[in-house]
Amino acid sequence: MRVLVVEDDAQVRAAVAAALRSAGLAVDEAADWRHADVNLSVNAYDCVVLDRILTDGDSARPLHDRRRRGMTVPVLMLTALDDPHDRVDGFEAGADDYVSKPFFTNELIQRVRALCRRGGVIHPAVLRRDDIEMDVARREVRRAGVLQILTPKEFAVLEMLMVHDPSVVSRTDLIEHCWDEAADPASNVVDVIIAQLRRKLGEPTVIVTVRGAGYRLLSAR
Template sequence: MRVLVIEDNDDLRFAVAAALRGDGLAVDEVADLPAADEALFVTAYDCAVFDRMLPSGDALHYVADLRRAGRTVPVLFLTSRDRVADRVDGFAAGGDDYLIKPFAVPELIARVRNLCRRAGTLTPPVHRIADVEIDTARRQVRRDGVLLLLTAKEFAVLEILAARADQAVSRAELIEKCWDEMAEPGSNVVDVLIAQLRRKLGDPPLIDTVRGVGYRLVTGSDG
């Protein structure tokens, strides 16, 4: 899943992005609203995390404009403004969640993932493909009851394939959803990761290569 973090404090932005990446999310970072506007124009994000008060303006007004324009990206306001009236204003402007600084990192991750689920990209919470169980809440994968040790990135790719089981998912889409803007779309990062994932999933193989397109996770009914 891909998340945009908008925060002008460099240290906090880095910490938030690192925490989300550590949980397997792809994260792009910007420091102001003009950069956020550009990022949201070119990329379909599953969630955007906005510091509310930025040097370039109050993100509340920016999000309200997004909603008036019909933009539906889920938004989490991350702010030190802790009055009830502030939280009400955030929701009224179109925010989907509101987290007060200082915050606990596990709570931030849980809230971001919840917003990604609202976007329709992580449901159902447990995927069962053949003898593989993919638990998106616990971030665990089992095959024939045996727990598999996947990296965060491997889990992220498998999660996308499972959500689209028996459908071809392009390399470009996997890059878009599972890697941030630092990834090189022309590189072989997807192919290398798929090879690793196939080894860990074992036999019989579940991931097919769709020539000229990308990959698909087969349910077993036709593979």
């Protein structure tokens, strides 16, 4: 899942981005609408975390304008405004959810995940493939009942493969949804994570390479 964080306070932006990355999400950052529009024009996001008040003004009006022009990505607004009328204005402008500052980090992560799921096809909270079980909410993966310790990036790649099973997932799709804009498409980051997953999940190998196309899960049946 890929998220855009739009926040003019560099310290808050860095904290939000770090929290979301620690949860396995790919995160891009923007300080204002000008930079956000550039990101939105070239990347496919599952959710936008948007500060209500930016240096260039209240985000409600710009969001409303972009909704009218066809922007459909789910938006979670961060706000220090506690008046119920401000919240109503935000929802009327096109926000899908609201979190007040200061916020509880784990709640923010779960709300972002919920919006990411809302933006696409709804998938089960627990994904299963043969002897592999992935609890998305708890961030736990088990194979044959044994807990596997995965890094956030390993979890994100495996989740992508399980969600799209039995289809092949291309390297490009993995990079676009599991890495942020700092990732070099020509690098071997995907190969490294796939190799790590294969090693951790053990035999028989569950992830196969489809030459020239990408990766998919191999059925044990």
